[in-house]
Amino acid sequence: MTTIPSTSAPVRRDKSRIRVRNTVLTILTYLIAIAFLFPLVWMFLAAFKTEAEAFASPPVFAFTPILENFKNALPSYFPALKNSLVAAVGSTLLAFALGLPAAFALAVYPTRRAQGTLTWMLSTKMMPAVGVIVPLFLLFRNLHLLDTLPGLILMYTTMNLPLVVWMMHSYMTEIPFAIYEAAKVDGASVAQEFFGIALPLSTPGMAATALLAVIFAWNEVFFAVNLTSSDAAPLSVFISSFKTSMGLFWAQMSAAAALTVLPVLIFGWVAQRQLVRGLSFGAVK
Amino acid sequence: MTTAVRPTTTTASPPAPKRGLRLTPAALIWPAMLYLILTTQVPFFMTVYYSFFNYNLVIPDNRPFIGFGNYATLLTNPQNLQVVLNTVILAGGTLILTLFIGGAMAMLLNRNFPGRGLLRTLMISSFLVMPIVTAVVWKNMLLNPVFGFFSWLVASLGGQPVDWLAQYPMASVIAMITWEWTPFAMLILLTGLQSLPDDQLEAARLDGASPMQEFRHIVMPHWTQAIQVVVLMETIALLQVYGEIYGSTSGGPGLATTNLPYFIYQKAFAEYNIGLASAAGVITVILTNILAVYLLRMINRTNQSNKGG
Numbered sequence: 001m002t003t004i005p006s007t008s009a010p011v012r013r014d015k016s017r018i019r020v021r022n023t024v025l026t027i028l029t030y031l032i033a034i035a036f037l038f039p040l041v042w043m044f045l046a047a048f049k050t051e052a053e054a055f056a057s058p059p060v061f062a063f064t065p066i067l068e069n070f071k072n073a074l075p076s077y078f079p080a081l082k083n084s085l086v087a088a089v090g091s092t093l094l095a096f097a098l099g100l101p102a103a104f105a106l107a108v109y110p111t112r113r114a115q116g117t118l119t120w121m122l123s124t125k126m127m128p129a130v131g132v133i134v135p136l137f138l139l140f141r142n143l144h145l146l147d148t149l150p151g152l153i154l155m156y157t158t159m160n161l162p163l164v165v166w167m168m169h170s171y172m173t174e175i176p177f178a179i180y181e182a183a184k185v186d187g188a189s190v191a192q193e194f195f196g197i198a199l200p201l202s203t204p205g206m207a208a209t210a211l212l213a214v215i216f217a218w219n220e221v222f223f224a225v226n227l228t229s230s231d232a233a234p235l236s237v238f239i240s241s242f243k244t245s246m247g248l249f250w251a252q253m254s255a256a257a258a259l260t261v262l263p264v265l266i267f268g269w270v271a272q273r274q275l276v277r278g279l280s281f282g283a284v285k
Numbered sequence: 286m287t288t289a290v291r292p293t294t295t296t297a298s299p300p301a302p303k304r305g306l307r308l309t310p311a312a313l314i315w316p317a318m319l320y321l322i323l324t325t326q327v328p329f330f331m332t333v334y335y336s337f338f339n340y341n342l343v344i345p346d347n348r349p350f351i352g353f354g355n356y357a358t359l360l361t362n363p364q365n366l367q368v369v370l371n372t373v374i375l376a377g378g379t380l381i382l383t384l385f386i387g388g389a390m391a392m393l394l395n396r397n398f399p400g401r402g403l404l405r406t407l408m409i410s411s412f413l414v415m416p417i418v419t420a421v422v423w424k425n426m427l428l429n430p431v432f433g434f435f436s437w438l439v440a441s442l443g444g445q446p447v448d449w450l451a452q453y454p455m456a457s458v459i460a461m462i463t464w465e466w467t468p469f470a471m472l473i474l475l476t477g478l479q480s481l482p483d484d485q486l487e488a489a490r491l492d493g494a495s496p497m498q499e500f501r502h503i504v505m506p507h508w509t510q511a512i513q514v515v516v517l518m519e520t521i522a523l524l525q526v527y528g529e530i531y532g533s534t535s536g537g538p539g540l541a542t543t544n545l546p547y548f549i550y551q552k553a554f555a556e557y558n559i560g561l562a563s564a565a566g567v568i569t570v571i572l573t574n575i576l577a578v579y580l581l582r583m584i585n586r587t588n589q590s591n592k593g594g
Contacts, residue, residue, distance in 0.1 A: 029393040055432040102317035105310035124325045126577035130549040131570035135331035158324040190309040219415040221528030236417045257418045268413035276476045280514045
């Protein structure tokens with residue numbers, strides 16, 4: 001009986017020690033997160049400063065926010081925004097048009113060859129862009145596709161097609177097979193299975209996949225820099241024009257960058273769970 | 286009904302159902318296959334072809350066949366070995382840092398505390414930022430020797446202001462890309478941790494396992510797969526880093542931060558040396574694909590085990 005008080009005291013001390021440890025770890029987590037967010041916060045803050053405040057040293061933390069930078073950045077921002085939107089949405093649509101039927105066929109009619117096809121499609125994603133850029137550049141030049149949106153859409157489709165096939169394949173295999181079998185018994189054609197069952201039942205997957213494809217196309221730099229110059233230049237090329245500004249227009253640059261990053265941030269936060277699936281090609285769920 | 290049918294089948298009349306089923310899936314797969322073949326495989330073989338010629342766009346009509354001459358030039362010039370070394374240091378250094386920081390952050394976020402969901406969401410932000418924005422913002426606003434935030438931070442702590450990109454170019458670039466890729470590692474590793482069943486940990490604790498033993502024998506084996514995914518996905522992506530370098534150092538000073546993709550860009554689009562750029566492209570593809578083989582094997586294995594379970 002005498003053991004009871006002697007054991008309960010250390011247990012209580014243990015508990016309070018664990019609580020202290022937990023609090024310390026939580027504070028540490030917050031500190032690391034703040035450190036990681038700082039560059040972005042600093043950029044967003046600068047977007048609302050005057051140019052003088054933006055590159056004042058020591059840095060200015062308290063200031064009256066202004067909207068002038070956004071007003072100044074907008075005229076050159078809009079054409080690039082239009083190009084980014086068209087390239088991202090256009091390539092996503094094209095990748096869906098090509099990828100959805102393939103994903104459906106590979107999911108609903110799996111054969112030994114289907115697995116190989118799927119793997120091969122993923123392997124095209126392993127192809128560094130630098131391994132194909134030279135012939136593509138020469139080809140685009142001859143076909144007058146350089147600095148055009150169709151040209152950019154074609155390349156972004158290549159980039160997103162394996163993603164669409166893989167993600168949609170994984171969503172479509174989750175549809176209970178019995179539904180297809182029931183439809184088949186009723187005499188449904190392949191097209192009816194595709195439009196009547198597979199597509200409606202994988203709508204959430206399609207939304208997640210589309211978000212990811214748009215994000216990847218939106219953020220792409222290599223093809224944008226090498227295949228466009230002015231007419232079709234998307235936001236990535238527009239922002240890179242600030243790389244030589246040598247600190248002259250930090251506030252305006254921050255405003256343009258903020259406008260460029262914000263839509264993707266919001267998309268990414270929303271699609272966070274699906275992000276893991278898309279980024280690891282389903283290897284980690 | 287016929288209005289809904291897309292023109293994917295070449296046979297107009299409805300054939301016997303069984304034959305239709307056997308024909309149509311292939312017809313559904315081929316457009317995607319063909320597209321990828323035309324935009325990846327064909328250009329790659331053209332790259333291989335160009336790599337055997339002394340081909341410069343400035344003199345497009347005269348391109349003599351030189352066999353492995355471009356490869357010999359690439360592999361014997363010590364400057365180019367520097368570029369290969371840079372590529373490896375950049376990818377390897379960033380990978381190690383993101384694994385450790387991302388892993389630590391994943392463990393910290395795998396606990397219950399107020400604001401956890403919000404922090405998790407906010408932490409992925411830097412991965413979503415366009416690489417060129419990262420480069421431009423870091424270069425101008427953080428790493429600038431006079432007005433940059435980091436220089437002020439160092440100065441206010443009593444140190445000397447530093448011209449980061451000039452004095453420590455590779456370290457600066459690695460820091461920048463680590464900032465970008467840590468959320469990726471964190472996200473995948475956190476998902477890996479969360480799929481660890483609680484009862485396994487509890488059983489280990491009941492058996493009197495110390496936290497270290499618990500980590501080594503329960504957490505690590507379960508984590509291996511997520512770690513593999515991070516290693517391989519990041520390696521492939523980091524070997525291809527371009528936008529960050531293009532936007533910040535332009536490969537400099539000198540060759541200090543030139544990696545293979547940036548080198549190929551310079552050879553092809555600044556010097557118009559198509560032959561040499563192609564050879565470097567082929568080498569990059571070979572390097573990447575050695576790693577890709579491992580990745581594909583692993584993911585196939587996972588897919589099969591997922592189907593089994």
